[in-house]
Amino acid sequence: MTDQTTQTPLAKPAPAKSGLFGLEGKDATLLLVVFALVVFAPFILNPFPEGSGMAQFNAGYPDLMQRFVIFGIFAIGFNILFGLTGYLSFGHAAFLGVGSYAAMWSMKLFTLNVIPGIFFAIIVAGLFAAAVGYISLRRSGIYFSILTLAFAQMSYALAYSVLTPLTGGETGLQIKNTDNPLLSSIPEGEIGRANLFGAQMGSSYEMSVGSWLFTFNLGYYIAALFMLIAFYLSIRIFRSPFGMMLRAVKSNQQRMNYTGLTPKTYTLYAFIISGMYAGLAGGLMVAMDTQVGPERMFWTASGEVVIMAILGGAGTLIGPVLGAGAIKYMENILSKINKDVLHQWFAFLPEGMENVMVEVANIFVGKQWHFTLGIVFMLVVIFLPGGLVEGAQRVTARFRRKKSTSNTPAE
Amino acid sequence: MSSILSVKGVNKRFGGLQALGDVNLDVAENSCHAIIGPNGAGKSTLLNVLVGKLIPDSGSVVFDGQSVLGRQPHEINQMGISRVFQTPEIFADLSVMENMLIPCFAKRDGAFKMKAIGAVFGERDMVQKAEEMLAEVGMLEKRDMVASSMSRGDKRRLEMAMCLVQDPRLLLLDEPTAGMARADTENTIELLKTIRRERGITMAIIEHDMNVVFSLAERITVLAQGTPLVEDIPDNIKGHPKVREAYLGEAQV
Numbered sequence A: 001m002t003d004q005t006t007q008t009p010l011a012k013p014a015p016a017k018s019g020l021f022g023l024e025g026k027d028a029t030l031l032l033v034v035f036a037l038v039v040f041a042p043f044i045l046n047p048f049p050e051g052s053g054m055a056q057f058n059a060g061y062p063d064l065m066q067r068f069v070i071f072g073i074f075a076i077g078f079n080i081l082f083g084l085t086g087y088l089s090f091g092h093a094a095f096l097g098v099g100s101y102a103a104m105w106s107m108k109l110f111t112l113n114v115i116p117g118i119f120f121a122i123i124v125a126g127l128f129a130a131a132v133g134y135i136s137l138r139r140s141g142i143y144f145s146i147l148t149l150a151f152a153q154m155s156y157a158l159a160y161s162v163l164t165p166l167t168g169g170e171t172g173l174q175i176k177n178t179d180n181p182l183l184s185s186i187p188e189g190e191i192g193r194a195n196l197f198g199a200q201m202g203s204s205y206e207m208s209v210g211s212w213l214f215t216f217n218l219g220y221y222i223a224a225l226f227m228l229i230a231f232y233l234s235i236r237i238f239r240s241p242f243g244m245m246l247r248a249v250k251s252n253q254q255r256m257n258y259t260g261l262t263p264k265t266y267t268l269y270a271f272i273i274s275g276m277y278a279g280l281a282g283g284l285m286v287a288m289d290t291q292v293g294p295e296r297m298f299w300t301a302s303g304e305v306v307i308m309a310i311l312g313g314a315g316t317l318i319g320p321v322l323g324a325g326a327i328k329y330m331e332n333i334l335s336k337i338n339k340d341v342l343h344q345w346f347a348f349l350p351e352g353m354e355n356v357m358v359e360v361a362n363i364f365v366g367k368q369w370h371f372t373l374g375i376v377f378m379l380v381v382i383f384l385p386g387g388l389v390e391g392a393q394r395v396t397a398r399f400r401r402k403k404s405t406s407n408t409p410a411e
Numbered sequence B: 001m002s003s004i005l006s007v008k009g010v011n012k013r014f015g016g017l018q019a020l021g022d023v024n025l026d027v028a029e030n031s032c033h034a035i036i037g038p039n040g041a042g043k044s045t046l047l048n049v050l051v052g053k054l055i056p057d058s059g060s061v062v063f064d065g066q067s068v069l070g071r072q073p074h075e076i077n078q079m080g081i082s083r084v085f086q087t088p089e090i091f092a093d094l095s096v097m098e099n100m101l102i103p104c105f106a107k108r109d110g111a112f113k114m115k116a117i118g119a120v121f122g123e124r125d126m127v128q129k130a131e132e133m134l135a136e137v138g139m140l141e142k143r144d145m146v147a148s149s150m151s152r153g154d155k156r157r158l159e160m161a162m163c164l165v166q167d168p169r170l171l172l173l174d175e176p177t178a179g180m181a182r183a184d185t186e187n188t189i190e191l192l193k194t195i196r197r198e199r200g201i202t203m204a205i206i207e208h209d210m211n212v213v214f215s216l217a218e219r220i221t222v223l224a225q226g227t228p229l230v231e232d233i234p235d236n237i238k239g240h241p242k243v244r245e246a247y248l249g250e251a252q253v
Helices: A002-011 A025-039 A053-057 A062-085 A093-110 A114-136 A141-160 A218-239 A241-251 A253-257 A263-288 A299-312 A319-336 A339-348 A351-362 A366-383 A387-406 B043-050 B073-079 B096-109 B124-136 B152-164 B182-199 B210-216 B234-238 B241-246
Strands: A204-209 A212-217 B003-014 B017-028 B032-036 B058-063 B081-084 B170-174 B202-206 B219-224 B227-232
Touching: A025 A218, A053 A319, A053 A339, A062 A212, A062 A218, A062 A241, A062 A263, A062 A299, A062 A319, A093 A114, A093 A141, A093 A263, A093 A299, A114 A141, A114 A263, A141 A299, A212 A218, A218 A241, A218 A263, A241 A253, A241 A263, A241 B096, A253 A263, A253 B073, A299 A319, A299 A366, A299 A387, A319 A366, A319 A387, A339 A351, A366 A387, B003 B043, B003 B202, B017 B032, B017 B043, B017 B202, B017 B219, B017 B227, B032 B043, B032 B210, B043 B170, B043 B202, B073 B081, B081 B152, B096 B124, B096 B152, B124 B152, B152 B182, B182 B202, B182 B210, B202 B210, B210 B234, B219 B234, B227 B234, B227 B241
Parallel strands: B032 B202, B032 B219, B081 B170, B170 B202
Antiparallel strands: A204 A212, B003 B017, B003 B058, B219 B227
């Protein structure tokens, strides 16, 4: 028996490359689930009929759906650096901003087609990340975080002031009627619009079923396609030798050095890749909504992606996407609930009680949604250090245990 | 026998402390050379010089005809020197198998290779090599365990397997049995003996435990206050009056 157990693994051939685009088992399932969620998002996010009291919880409108996938990309990229190598960058919004500016200039000067703009954004953000990463990675731990934060704040300050000719300063960049891109012909005096080979980002198809209204927006589906590609690539990176080396960086750099490897080089490449993801997100933002301002690079924006990754589950594949979705949902839905809405909700209560309940509930909604986010974040960090993904795992584990105890033990 | 590692006239001073004073040492190819000495004799300093962590003030360290001075630890590893640490240095968060694959990839691909798309376990040659090594040290059934969940002795075993899978020309061992239970120490000695016998790897071992030293070493250098006192075969070291005075006088044999 002992002989057999030691022999079988040797004899067993390594699993052949198969499955969906080279993904196996769980990963392929995960990709399919994400694909389905993204494609059917206009339905999934609009579960409540128009005009009903719950309609304000519907998130299936183009603007917000675009934000879900774009910040999803941003968080997936951030997670490649933070989740795998453990290096906490506190300046990733700089790459987002640089990507946005780059895409903007591509549209102003070159073509209003979004594709070149997006690729331009990825390349410029990647180059910028290479420079910032090269310097910041001379230190690790908190010093690395502070260096990246310093770079991002520097970029913000420069965009705000000195680089005004390039960034439009405080007002930022928009497409103006004086812009005449090289490859796009725009009638004199008209403002060009971002498009994909002529199809405009804003164009939507609305479908009403009964009292439900579903919106299918071109811009969203383009962003979603990029997000699926980004997600797929991140799975491949996680499972690759390169991804394993990145986890080794987090685990033990000393051993890496004495194994003949250079952890710094691996980390730098992870930094550049995640910078390119941020650039892609920034480019897509401009493609969806043709404007950019320096506040996109402000340190709170960098902090937001950190919270997204941790809330969802740093180092997991799907976690950052969930975190981005949760935060953007709260930011857009919770913040829209005001006292009038609350009064409607608690109208069934006696007058005095109603007012008390409205005042209490009002602490958590509207402009105070950050407070709710803070509480949720604290609860997750304290009780679910692995983020929302860990929560989901615990729930399924409990579910399975119940199932197995109720059934007669199998096998 | 020709020497694979030769240390000549190495001096290292930390402020007012002469950590190493004119150290000369030759490790013969295919031998097991132990370096012993009381606390503060400069054993660890010497080891750190050998692996590129410290640069001596003067002297030369030549490995296989090439100087190791001024090279980074990863370059020295690629020359064929592997190091086992006092406390096992492994990738604690990774599985045993991944711990084994990393040195395999490092050996094949060098210090850095961007291979971000293929699957780790799709690299059959590497997986097979790692499995063979794990089988050799008797850890194959633990391949999917997270490394941090294993016993100290198993971690040590894994670390050695990680070094050996790279086929090093010289294995440096820094107190490989420090802090181990008796049984683990015996196991480690057995493992090292097997490695010596079957693979013929040259070893340089720094050790406190006389039991380990005398059951493994073919040659012993005694270091005291940063200077080599005696170098001889184990039998002669045991009874050497100078050694007794400097070292064995204060420890039990």
